[in-house]
Each structure stands twice: as C-alpha cells, then as structure tokens.
Amino acid sequence: MTEPCALCGAPAHPGAPLALCLPHLLEAHEWVEGEFGQTDLLPSPCAFCGSRLGVRYPSGWLCAVCEWRVGEPPPDSARASRVDVVYYLRYRDRIKIGTTANPAQRFASLPHDEVLAFERGDRTIEQRRHAQFAALRIPGTEWFETDDVLSAHVAALRTGDPWLLLARWRSEAAARA
Known part of the structure; x- marks a missing residue:
C-alpha cells in the first residue's frame, strides 16, 4: 500500500522522494523552477558571449555562462x-x-x-x-x-x-x- 500524501492524504506518487501526490509534486516543481530557473537551450545564442545554454525564469531568460539577460543588446563600447x-x-x-x-x-x-x-x-x-x-x-x-x-x-x-x-x-x- 502506498504512503499517503503528507499534504492532502491522497496516495503518494510511487517512487517520489517525498510523500507527496503527483499534483503536489508538480506544484513543488513549478515553485523550484520559478525560484531557481530551469536550464535549457536559449532561443538564440547569447548576444554577449555566444553561448547557447540558458536559464529560464518566469521573468525571462539569462545566459547560463555570462548571466547576460536575453534580449538586452551587448554594450556599445x-x-x-x-x-x-x-x-x-x-x-x-x-x-x-x-x-x-x-x-x-x-x-x-x-x-x-x-x-x-x-x-x-x-x-x-x-x-x-x-x-x-x-x-x-x-x-x-x-x-x-x-x-x-x-x-x-x-x-x-x-x-x-x-x-x-x-x-x-x-x-x-x-x-x-
């Protein structure tokens, strides 16, 4: 028998590291992504350093290498x-x-x-x-x-x-x- 979800009592998702049901695990995942971002490929190379690796936040993308905000032009000088x-x-x-x-x-x-x-x-x-x-x-x-x-x-x-x-x-x- 599966352990109950610590928050709502529904069956915990099998194999989850915490006793949480799938909806609560997904809610926790969304919170982590919002707080710490999700590493992914940038929509286009970073305008500053050329990297393709980025971190996506709800507020926008940052380059994972140089942390330049995607969409901002590189400095003129x-x-x-x-x-x-x-x-x-x-x-x-x-x-x-x-x-x-x-x-x-x-x-x-x-x-x-x-x-x-x-x-x-x-x-x-x-x-x-x-x-x-x-x-x-x-x-x-x-x-x-x-x-x-x-x-x-x-x-x-x-x-x-x-x-x-x-x-x-x-x-x-x-x-x-």
Missing part, C-alpha cells in the same frame, strides 16, 4: 566589458605567464598547445607571478619550466573552462558599467 587577465598557456613542457585584455587576439600570435587558466589581473599581478616563479623562468622570456608548485598554482586557478570564466567576468564588468 568594448571598454564597458574590458577585463584584464593574467593567462597561463602550455606549449610542450613549458608554461607562459602573460597578460592581456584580448586573449583570443593575443593567443593567435603565440605558439601554444593549451590554454590552462585565466586569473583576473593586470601587469601588477603578472609581475607578481613572474617574481613568484622566478626560479623557473627561462631567461629573457615569459616562459617557465613546469614543476609541481607552478602546476598546483595553475590547477587552483582552473575551476572549469577558462573561456567561460572570462565570459562571466566580461558580463559582470559590462553590467557594472
């Missing part, structure tokens, strides 16, 4: 979304630590096998990292030998796809502007 980053690139067994506000353009002129991570920061942070890993630096370059300490630093920065993180930072900068 590139300055509105400028984010300086310290980047970590791997080429063979070496890591480059540099800085830029336009990684895609900068990387086009650099040999690399993989974008390891981005760290929010400008030349000050870049110089700090160069000093921190000075013992590994290949003289006259911004390239460093790979070791456990540098690898651990990069791993701590890498919380997911670096490009998605950059898109989020740009969106936040544009929203503040």
Whole structure:
C-alpha cells in the first residue's frame, strides 16, 4: 500500500522522494523552477558571449555562462566589458605567464598547445607571478619550466573552462558599467 500524501492524504506518487501526490509534486516543481530557473537551450545564442545554454525564469531568460539577460543588446563600447587577465598557456613542457585584455587576439600570435587558466589581473599581478616563479623562468622570456608548485598554482586557478570564466567576468564588468 502506498504512503499517503503528507499534504492532502491522497496516495503518494510511487517512487517520489517525498510523500507527496503527483499534483503536489508538480506544484513543488513549478515553485523550484520559478525560484531557481530551469536550464535549457536559449532561443538564440547569447548576444554577449555566444553561448547557447540558458536559464529560464518566469521573468525571462539569462545566459547560463555570462548571466547576460536575453534580449538586452551587448554594450556599445568594448571598454564597458574590458577585463584584464593574467593567462597561463602550455606549449610542450613549458608554461607562459602573460597578460592581456584580448586573449583570443593575443593567443593567435603565440605558439601554444593549451590554454590552462585565466586569473583576473593586470601587469601588477603578472609581475607578481613572474617574481613568484622566478626560479623557473627561462631567461629573457615569459616562459617557465613546469614543476609541481607552478602546476598546483595553475590547477587552483582552473575551476572549469577558462573561456567561460572570462565570459562571466566580461558580463559582470559590462553590467557594472
């Protein structure tokens, strides 16, 4: 025999994690979607970062990557979304630590096998990292030998796809502007 619904006494829906009937489960589901949104494909790519993944709320859609509101045009000025980053690139067994506000353009002129991570920061942070890993630096370059300490630093920065993180930072900068 099925357990009764905790709210109305009707038979609880079989397999439900809570003793609720189907109408009450659906009501709870609708509440969760309204409160936390539902992840789904956007109706069109995000105008700001190009992602197709969104979160749908009763009030509208947000990009799941950069949280730009669907339907709002991207900022007119590139300055509105400028984010300086310290980047970590791997080429063979070496890591480059540099800085830029336009990684895609900068990387086009650099040999690399993989974008390891981005760290929010400008030349000050870049110089700090160069000093921190000075013992590994290949003289006259911004390239460093790979070791456990540098690898651990990069791993701590890498919380997911670096490009998605950059898109989020740009969106936040544009929203503040």
